[in-house]
Amino acid sequence: MDYSRPVDAELFPEGCERCSLTKFTGWMTFLGLIFLWGLxxxxxxxxxxxxxxxxDDYFGFGLWITFDLAVIALGAGAFFTGALRYILNIDELKNIVNLAAVIGFLCYTGAMLILVLDIGQPIRCWFGYWYPNVHSMLTEVIFCITCYCIVLILEFVPLILExxxxxxxxxxxxxxxNFHVYMPIFAGIGAFLSTFHQGSLGGMYGxxxxxPYLFREGFFIWPWTFFLFVLSAVASGPMFTVLICALIEKMSGxxxxxxxxxxxxxKIAATMLLVYTVFKCLDSWYWATDTLIGEGLTFDQMFHGWIYGKWLFWLEHLCLIIPRTVLLCKGLRAKAPIMYSMMFLTCTSIVLNRYLLTVQGL
Incomplete structure (x- = not known):
């Protein structure tokens, strides 16, 4: 027996070494404090x-709903990366798809925990399934998030079995x-479910x-926010996955x-960000120049003071336009500090978008 190795070394993957006890304890203490704060x-x-x-009776949501929707959007890297790897067969992503699945699993289980607090009385958590409101998009959200969370668990199981x-x-x-053999099916189901619940979250506000800050016209029964939520999740999810990967590498060395x-x-995320930015800017322009006027309102009336000021609206769009421009340039994208900064700006824009459509919109 090699006594120089840890007792549980046989459980580690080949070539994986344990970090120092000091580093491990430091980061676990930091994460533990965050956990205790949430508890x-x-x-x-x-x-x-x-x-x-x-x-209260005026504000139908607390600030927590912003983080709930933001976590769901940023966790979309799991379904999008899985679809690219297993359905479109982009083999280069095989080394990051497992990490994307873990991040998605943590994001969605975290969102489910927030929803437990959302209903106020967890003992009645089954009401949404047994007494669904068929006229509410929130019903679709409940079922899709639950089903997709099950799919993420199925995608997560092979990581344990290996x-x-x-x-x-x-x-x-x-x-x-066999899990790996049928993984394309799970990836396809996950992409379908995640697309619809991401869209329904947006449609619920539209x-x-x-x-008037939220209302949008749309296509058939879906307001434009339905499609914008899907595009924003597809654009920001892979970027969030890369940022978390870089953070873990920095923490573990x-x-x-x-x-x-x-x-x-x-590169893939920047392409999707280009599509999202174009449609987002068109939506904002049409909303400000047509939809609001049709309601007898003006753009300035939608904002008030510092917390609900126009600067948030412009910052959201600026944090889309700049990263889109920079990340599409191969020379700039090749520089790590610039690439990570642009990804962080994009994720910031998505969080701002969720804030503006939840707290600001009310």
């Missing part, structure tokens, strides 16, 4: 009600292999004709994914 907030909400989040010790068992080895794969993800 404290959850106890307060479940003990004293949703009024703790600033909700443990070196577990793979020695013939049944588990065969099960893990149909609120009593809220170990390389997870090659620079070429990150460049490919940035």
């Amino acid at each position: 404290y907030a959850a106890v307060r909400v479940l003990s004293f009600g949703l009024g703790e989040t600033g909700m 443990n070196r010790q577990l793979m020695k068992k013939r049944f588990i080895h065969a099960l893990a292999h 149909v609120l004709f009593g809220r 170990r390389k997870l994914v090659s620079w070429e794969v990150k460049q490919l993800m940035a």
Whole structure:
């Protein structure tokens, strides 16, 4: 026996080394404090009600809904990367698709936990399934998020089964292999479910004709916000995955994914960002110059003070236009600090968008 190795070294993947105890303890302490902060907030909400989040009869949502929708959008890298890898057969993404699945799993389970707080009384969490409001887009959101969370769990299971010790068992080895065989089906189902629930989250706000900041016209039964939410998630999800990958590499001091794969993800995401930016700017222009005027309102009336000021609207669009321009230039994209900065700006824009369409819009 090699006593120089950790006791549980046999559980590690080949070539994987443990980081120092000091670094591990430091980061776990930091993450533990964040977890305790969230646990404290959850106890307060479940003990004293949703009024703790600033909700009242005028504001139908608390600030938490912004983070809920933002996490769902940024976690979309899982379904989009999975679709690119398993359906479009882009083999270069095989080294990052597992990380994307883990990030998506954490984002969506986190969103489900926030929804537990959202309903106020977790004991009635089954009401949405047993007594669905067939006229509400939120019903579609509930079912799609739940089903997609199950798909993410199925995509996450092979990562556990591929443990070196577990793979020695013939049944588990065969099960893990078959999971990979049918992974294109899971990826396709995940892409379908995620597309519709991302869109329904946007459509849920776009149909609120009593809220002029939110109301949009659209195509058939879907307002334009339905399609904008899908495009924004597809554009920002892969960027968030790359940012998390870079952060983990910085924290652990170990390389997870090659620079070429990150460049490919940035190129694909930049292309989707171009599409989203064009339609987003057209939507904003039409809303300000036609939809609002049709309601007898003006652009200036939609904003007030500093917290709800116009600067947020312009910052959201600026954080789209600049990254789109920079990331489409190969020379600029090849520089790591610039690429990561532009990805961070894009994710910031998406979070701002969710804030403006939830808290600001109300």
